[in-house]
Amino acid sequence: MSEKKQANLCRHLIDAATQFPTSLAVAVQKKRFNKLIYQEMDFAQLHQRSDQIAFALNQYGLKSGDKAVLMVTPSLDFFSITFALFKAGIVPILVDPGMGTKNLKQCFKEAKPDAFIGIPKAHFARRLFGWGRETIKHNITVAGTGLWGGIGLKALLAKYPIQENNYSMVKLEDDQLAAILFTSGSTGTPKGVVYSHEMFEAQISVLKNDYQIQHGERDLATFPLFSLFGPALGMASIVPEMDASKPITANPEYLFEAIQKYECSNLFANPALIEILGNAGNKKGIKLATLKRVISAGAPATLPSLKHFSKLLNKGVDILNSYGATESLPISKIASSELLKTEAITDTGGGICVGEAVENTQLAIIKISEEPIENWSEELTIPAYEIGEIVVKGPQVSQQYYARDNATVDSKIADGEQSRHRMGDLGYLDEHGRLWMCGRKAHRVETVFQDKTSTYTSNYFSICSERIFNTHPAVKRSALVGIELAEQKTAVVCIELLEKPTESSLKLFNELRFIADKHDHTRGIKHFLIHQGFPMDIRHNAKIYREKLAVWAKSEIKKEFNK
Structure with a gap:
């Protein structure tokens, strides 16, 4: 275990609010009467608002260690509430609404939430399907009254106004439970991944060092979890008008306008959205001249879509393809300029190159097996170019699943202070140490x-x-x-x-x-x-x-x- 015993990722927000209080932290694009409007919040306002909410949550009866389902659409409230939960030491439970009502009910049954914080639509579904009925004691409605659940956020803040402008942020041991993020369930039953502040800190470090993200940048964030890293990095998160659970339904014109209005330097999007934006942008001759970095994650990108989208970018600007999973993100990355050089290998069955490991991350390939592996040994590894199961180790790798002991045993291999994680993916390492993906083990x-x-x-x-x-x-x-x-x-x-x-x-x-x-x-x-x-x-x-x-x-x- 590292020497750092106390941690809370909100320290980065506090630093930004102190050093750059009036710099833009969040902007949310909304469509109103066929017109796009923007709601904004600077770092000082985000820090203050999250303090107010954290204080009110404590007064309402929630305390450090309690767990709260968060089902709020990307908005200023989403950012404020999430940082408030972290500040108060309340564990957010984040789920993908697209996993279906049956899976959602199972997720909440396993996570045993103490509170449910959601928009009216989410509360309606909670009551209709009985989500968390056995354990939820506190309900808070966002962007509406408490008609469908407990008390409205506005009413909560009015009832419990903070007396001073500084909230005493909770600090946890760096390996303590900080959040539960459920996998999407697209390749099996959704599982709750245990996140610690140490994991979040490692991810922030990778984004700073491997991706060279700096304060003052502006990111068009199309995925809610990644958008949270913006304020922690001193980077503004620009949230477009779109359904984050269905990116392929996004209107490209809205995204292009947001990028141009805020002169975004970074874009985070999954490969399907990269393809849609590339097609739309090329048809209209759009140039995204302010972008100096594009990050793609969530699934392997197709090489034709990378070629197409690259036409919208300035010469020398890469699409950085990231490999990882909810349990371990990111693990490796490769720039599109390098990936396109591997096209002939991919087209002849050599798999997809997902690049070299990011900082402080170890990659290994072991023989394909369905059996649990208790302890790590270098003897488990197989030679370069031999296809096997991908195993990773690093500070951004989750050490366990929540309330899923069998899944933890199946996917973790003890190795000193940090367990290794079996990705469930197959691949191989080449002679340069680059990782190539060959598909899911189950497939x-x-x-x-x-x-x-x-x-x-x-x-x-x-x-x-x-x-x-x-x-x-x-x-x-x-x-x-x-x-x-x-x-x-x-x-x-x-x-x-x-x-x-x-x-x-x-x-x-x-x-x-x-x-x-x-x-x-x-x-x-x-x-x-x-x-x-x-x-x-x-x-x-x-x-x-x-x-x-x-x-x-x-x-x-x-x-x-x-x-």
Whole structure:
């Protein structure tokens, strides 16, 4: 454990409010009567407002160590409340509303929240679906009255006005529970990830040192969690008018206007949004001249979309592609100028390069296994270029899941004071120490084929296989799934086309089989199906729900066999 025993990430906000009190901290774009307006708050105002809310929460009965669900849309209140919770030592529970009501109910059952802070719509859902009914004692409604839940935020602040302008911020041990962030559940059941202030501090350090973010910058933040790092870095967070849980529905014109109005130097966006902005910007001939850095995370970016978006940027400005997960973010990064040089490797099944490790982070590859690993040993590692399971260690890596002991045992490997985390992703390291992603461990397809004399085993990896088939000019994207066929696991590739087919699919399938036989990563794949539109996660529009697709594929293959 580090020597630093007391921590609270709000110290960065206090520093900024002291040194640059009138500098812009947050701006929120809102559409009102077909016109875009902007609400703003400087560092001094954000510091003061969060102090007022922290004090009122304490008077209302919430104390350090209590847990509070936060379901508030990105707004000035969202920033003020989140920093207030951290200042008061109250543990925010952050969830992705897009995970569905059933998963949300399970998340709240596991997290056992003491309070629910949300907009009226969230309180309506809480009451309708019984979220947190067993444990929630305090309800606070934001941007509305307390009609649907407890007391309104405005009424709370009026009832408990702070007597002095300085709130005594709670300081926690640096490894103590500071927040619970739930995974999206796009590749399994959502799990609560335990965050400490030490983790947050490590992430802030990476953003300062590896990404070179400095005070005075302005960031167009399209993801609420990342937007919180802005004020902690002395950088203004500009929040556009969009549904943060469904970035692909964003209006590009709104984002372009916000970038230009505030002369944003940084943009954080997922690959799907990068693609949408690139297409829209190129059609209108837009140049985002103030951007000096673009950060993309959440899913592997497609190389064509990076090329397209790069046309909007000044020469020499990179899109920094970050790799990580809720449990460990960021882990590695690679600039688009370097990534585009690897296109030929990716298109022939070599996986996607996600770059070198960020500061104080160790990457390792171990043999693929479903079994828990209790203790770390260097003997577990495998040689460069051999595909295995990605394991990471660093101060930004969560040490456990909340109320999920079995998941913690399955994914953590004890290694001194900091456990290593098994990412659940497969990949390899090259001779330069760069990490290459080959797909999720759960998405690999292991097939066994027997003839009269021999048994053949093949391992197919989702990213390696799919990027090969995606090179076909008719293919928009592909998805590898495994199904049971004649009591054997069989690889099937589902295809989504760019346009409606104008000729027989038999010709396309023969072409895809020819492509498959040319590459080691796809040789032996014989089954292809055309799907009208893959089931996708709503946030990233890049993570395919393969479990649903596999069920569909099995039924389609059975139909073919029964004809």
